[in-house]
Structures are given as structure tokens and as C-alpha cells.
Amino acid sequence: MIYFDNAATTWPKPRAVTEAVKRSLSDPFGNPGRGSHKAAASAAKTVYELREEAAELFGADPLNVVLTSSATQGLNFAIKGAARKGCTILFSDLEHNSVRRPVLSLRDSGYCHTDIYGSHGGDNERIISDLIAKIEPGNCVVVANYASNVCNLTLPVSQIGEICKKTGSVFIVDASQSAGHFNVDVEKMNISVLCMPGHKGLYGPMGTGLMVFSKSAAESISSFSTLIEGGSGVDSEDTGMPSVLPERFEPGTVNAHGAAGLLAGIQWVKRTGTARIRKNENRLWLDLYERTSCSDRITVYGDGTPGAIFPFNIKGVPPSEVGRLLDEKGICVRTGLHCSPLAHKTLGTGEDGAVRISFGFFNTLRETEEAADRILKIAKQ
Amino acid sequence: MYGCILTFRSQTAAAKAARYLKKTGIPVRIVSVDPSVTAKGCGWGITVECESANGIKIKLDEKGIPYGEVLSGGI
Numbered sequence: 079m080i081y082f083d084n085a086a087t088t089w090p091k092p093r094a095v096t097e098a099v100k101r102s103l104s105d106p107f108g109n110p111g112r113g114s115h116k117a118a119a120s121a122a123k124t125v126y127e128l129r130e131e132a133a134e135l136f137g138a139d140p141l142n143v144v145l146t147s148s149a150t151q152g153l154n155f156a157i158k159g160a161a162r163k164g165c166t167i168l169f170s171d172l173e174h175n176s177v178r179r180p181v182l183s184l185r186d187s188g189y190c191h192t193d194i195y196g197s198h199g200g201d202n203e204r205i206i207s208d209l210i211a212k213i214e215p216g217n218c219v220v221v222a223n224y225a226s227n228v229c230n231l232t233l234p235v236s237q238i239g240e241i242c243k244k245t246g247s248v249f250i251v252d253a254s255q256s257a258g259h260f261n262v263d264v265e266k267m268n269i270s271v272l273c274m275p276g277h278k279g280l281y282g283p284m285g286t287g288l289m290v291f292s293k294s295a296a297e298s299i300s301s302f303s304t305l306i307e308g309g310s311g312v313d314s315e316d317t318g319m320p321s322v323l324p325e326r327f328e329p330g331t332v333n334a335h336g337a338a339g340l341l342a343g344i345q346w347v348k349r350t351g352t353a354r355i356r357k358n359e360n361r362l363w364l365d366l367y368e369r370t371s372c373s374d375r376i377t378v379y380g381d382g383t384p385g386a387i388f389p390f391n392i393k394g395v396p397p398s399e400v401g402r403l404l405d406e407k408g409i410c411v412r413t414g415l416h417c418s419p420l421a422h423k424t425l426g427t428g429e430d431g432a433v434r435i436s437f438g439f440f441n442t443l444r445e446t447e448e449a450a451d452r453i454l455k456i457a458k459q
Numbered sequence: 460m461y462g463c464i465l466t467f468r469s470q471t472a473a474a475k476a477a478r479y480l481k482k483t484g485i486p487v488r489i490v491s492v493d494p495s496v497t498a499k500g501c502g503w504g505i506t507v508e509c510e511s512a513n514g515i516k517i518k519l520d521e522k523g524i525p526y527g528e529v530l531s532g533g534i
Contacts, residue, residue: 111470114491114503122489126474140475312469314494314501325469 080409080445085227085255085387085416085436087277087284092346095281095339102338110334111311111325121334128341129324132288135344136272137263142296144324145332146287149254150176152273155327156289157181157221159302160248160270166191166214169221170205170233171424175417177221177252190219197226197424200381202234209241218247224256228421228434230363230385232256239268248295254278257288258347259356259386270295279355280347281439282340285333296323304329355439360384362437362446369450375457379425379432388435389425392457397433403456404433409449411435463512464504466492466527473503476524480505483518496530504530 081089102124108117110125129140136143146152157180161167167181167190184190193212198204213220220242222233235251242249248270253262257272258279264272269292276286291299300321308329313320320326347355363384370376375393392400401413415422415431422428435449467473473489480487492502504527507515512529519526 114489119489122470122474126471126478129471130478141471310469312501312503313499315499320469322468322472324471 080441080449082435082437082441082445082449083410083412084438084441085278085434086412088279088281088438090440091281091283091339092343094342094346095283098342099283099335099339102335107334107338109331110337111328112309112331124341125332125334125337128337128344131341131344131348132290135262135348136257136290137265138290139293139296142291142293142323144289144291144327145337146273146289146327147285147333148176148287149252149273149275150287152271152287152289153177153221153250153252154180155305156250156271156273156302157219158184158305159327160219160250161190162217163189164191165217165219166193166212167219167221168193168195168209168212170195170197170223172197172223172226172228172231172233172421173221173418174223174227174252174254174421175419176254177223178420181221194420197231197233200231200383202237205234206237206241209238213241213245213247215245215247218242218245219250220247221250221252223252223254223421224262225253225259225385226387226418226421227255228387228416228418228427228432229380229389229425230383230387231380232260235262235269236267242270243268255386259352259359261352264290264292268292276336276340276343280340280343282343283336286336286340288340289327291323299323299326302326306330350439356385358439358441359386359437362441362443363388365443366435366446366450369447370453373454373457376453379427386437388437389427389432390435390453391427391430391432392453395456395459397430400433400453400456404449404452407452409452462531463507463509464490464492464530465507465512465515466497466502466504466530468503468525468527470503472525473505476519476526477505479522479524480515480518485511485515485518492530502527 106117110122129143253274257274272290276282397413487505
């Protein structure tokens with residue numbers, strides 16, 4: 079099998095991740111944060127180590143690292159938690175439904191106003207001027223997809239962060255396709271809340287995710303409302319959730335087995351280095367591009383920037399059919415709109431979407447060669 | 460022999476303090492604190508020798524790690 083669906087979830091996982099999850103299931107591993115006996119302490123140590131490693135990777139304090147079940151959950155917590163009645167939420171035309179839907183639900187309930195700023199094909203000057211024109215100082219939440227899940231476009235997160243800081247706006251970043259690929263620092267980039275899955279570029283298990291708060295966002299955490307309330311292991315007599323991180327956004331038992339795997343995943347990413355990971359993805363992208371560019375029936379989308387995502391269509395063959403034909407030969411890709419109808423509309427593939435090949439660190443040039451052969455055969459049919 | 464408990468707002472905060480103190484050569488244990496002795500029920504702390512509690516508080520202040528009160532006769 080050739081696994082080319084790493085933007086959905088990376089596979090295979092590093093061996094250390096598998097071993098860490100296995101150990102957490104076989105060794106005494108109690109409920110972290112709910113007791114101080116040896117088994118609970120063992121799990122709590124693992125969970126804290128995860129916060130520490132993530133904090134180091136994203137320039138934050140371990141206390142400001144919240145464990146979630148996914149990027150979607152984190153983005154819902156962040157967007158709905160930060161939104162105030164009558165505020166404006168600005169989001170880009172590259173956003174995934176994990177941003178688009180919670181934002182539009184706030185708009186449809188009459189709670190907030192919303193507007194979209196353009197990605198303008200990666201023209202940073204136009205992106206920034208569009209954002210400045212729409213931002214409402216002191217009453218805005220800005221959301222940005224650092225790296226698209228549909229193409230290799232990225233948004234100028236540092237520049238957007240500067241504008242948010244100057245205008246007193248909350249800045250939420252979706253790092254679903256950038257965590258583990260690019261260096262992200264919440265303080266240096268003026269990000270209020272960074273949300274990400276654990277199972278993609280961080281190579282952890284599915285069902286894991288992180289929210290990373292900046293120091294200033296953490297200091298005003300009481301102003302972030304909660305979406306889900308429940309046991310937190312502290313302040314049990316209070317009727318509301320604790321006003322401290324991470325407990326405020328961790329109602330119920332955290333996925334400690336997943337945390338064990340994610341800890342190993344982040345450690346692996348750190349050892350490997352994001353530059354090396356990206357170098358491999360770029361190499362694979364360029365190889366596949368070169369091999370398939372001889373066919374005028376194949377369109378590869380984006381601005382030609384290599385990266386982890388290779389979106390394409392074959393003239394006259396629906397993306398779903400291309401996906402089926404590739405699957406017949408053991409090549410796993412994802413087709414359609416990739417939960418990002420907005421990004422596909424921006425890319426000009428809004429109707430049927432596209433075929434998405436997405437690379438991971440363990441993919442090889444031999445695999446891109448085999449995939450290219452198959453894609454060219456389909457194009458010739 | 461530990462006679463006191465230094466309390467924290469959460470188990471995560473206690474873990475941060477414990478990790479830091481361990482690095483500076485002071486091993487401590489994270490313990491849950493009885494609800495009857497905390498203001499809001501269910502608290503967390505680290506075990507410390509009573510006579511070194513003030514020194515530990517200074518170290519935590521230097522690192523900016525917030526803590527609560529010192530409970531004596533804990534262990």
C-alpha cells in the first residue's frame with residue numbers, strides 16, 4: 079500500500095508512538111488529575127510531560143497547553159469562547175469547516191458579525207491590506223489557517239498577529255496542517271490561541287489535539303467562556319469551571335493514552351526537525367510534479383510552491399473516479415472538497431473538488447514514481 | 460520526613476512546581492489535598508519539609524510559579 083493521505087492523518091506513526099500507547103495501556107496508568115496514587119501519578123506525569131514538550135515547541139508555558147480531542151474541538155472552544163455579543167469575526171477564504179461552521183453558527187444565531195478576508199493567491203501585501211480594511215479595533219476575533227489543507231498556500235501569520243496586537247483583537251490560528259511542518263511560536267507571532275490536531279503533523283494518535291494559549295490570553299482567561307462544563311479535579315465546590323488553565327478547558331478525563339502517544343510523536347518531530355520533514359515533503363512534491371507535468375490533461379493547483387499537499391485533477395475524469403482507480407492499485411488519496419468548500423471555491427475547484435495527495439515523512443520517491451505512472455495511465459484512458 | 464504541604468491551584472500547577480524543584484535537586488511528591496482544608500474543595504499540593512518551605516517559595520517566586528498556602532501537619 080502507498081499511503082498518500084497524511085493531511086487527513088499521518089500513517090505510519092513512528093515506532094515510539096505505538097510503543098508509548100501500548101505501554102500506557104498495559105502498565106498501571108490511572109486517571110491523571112483525579113488522584114495522587116502511583117497509577118494516577120504515572121499518567122499525570124505523562125500528561126504534564128506532553129504539556130512541557132508542546133510548550134517548548136510552540137513558545138508557551140506548560141500551564142497554558144490544553145489537551146483537546148481534535149483541532150475542531152479546540153477551534154470551537156477558542157472561537158466561541160473568545161466571541162463577544164456584537165463582535166466581528168474575520169476569517170480567511172482558506173478556512174476549513176472546523177472554522178467556517180462555528181463562525182457561521184455564531185453569525186446565524188445573531189451573536190456576531192462575520193466577514194472574510196482574501197488569501198489573494200498568497201500575495202501577503204493584499205492579504206494584509208484586505209484584513210486592515212475589515213478589522214474593527216477592540217471588537218474583533220481574527221482566525222487564520224496557517225497552512226491550507228487543500229493546497230500549499232500559507233497565510234502570513236506573523237504579520238496578521240502584529241495587526242491583531244495593534245488593534246486589540248483576539249488572534250486564533252488553525253495549525254492543523256502546519257504544526258510539525260513549520261515553526262510556530264505563539265509569543266513571537268502574537269497568536270492568542272493556537273489550535274491543532276495531534277494525529278497529523280505531530281504524528282500522535284487520532285482523538286488527540288492541543289490548544290496553546292499565549293501568556294496574555296492566559297492572563298485574561300476568565301473572559302473566555304466555556305462550552306463544556308464538568309469535573310476538573312480542582313475547585314469542586316465551585317459551580318463554574320476553574321478560571322485557570324489548562325483545567326478551564328479540560329472538563330472530564332483527558333485522553334491520557336492518546337497523550338502518551340502524542341508526547342512520543344512530538345518528541346519524534348523535535349528529534350527529526352521540521353526543516354528535515356519539510357525538505358522530504360518538498361522533494362516528493364517536486365518529483366511528482368515533474369513526472370506528471372508532461373500530460374496536458376493533468377492540472378496541479380496552487381501557486382507552484384512545493385509542500386505536503388499535491389492537489390490535482392485529470393481532465394474528463396471526476397476526482398472520485400481517480401481516487402477509486404488509485405485505490406484499486408493500493409494508492410490511498412482523498413478526493414472531493416476535503417471539508418473545505420471555501421478553500422476549493424477560492425482555488426477554483428468548488429464544484430467537484432480535487433484529488434489530494436498528501437505526503438508524510440515516511441513516503442519515498444519510489445512511491446511518487448509508482449503513483450505518477452498510475453496517474454498518467456488514468457490520464458491516457 | 461515531610462511535615463508540610465505547599466498548595467497549588469491545580470494539579471498541573473503542582474506538576475510544574477514539582478518538575479522545576481526536581482531539576483534544582485529538591486525531590487517532592489504531588490498529593491491531593493483534602494477538600495475540608497481548601498477554600499473551594501479538591502486541591503493539590505506538593506510535600507515539603509516545613510523548615511524548607513520558605514526557601515522553596517522563594518525558588519518558585521523566582522521562576523514565576525504561583526502557589527497557595529503552606530499546610531502544616533500534612534504527612
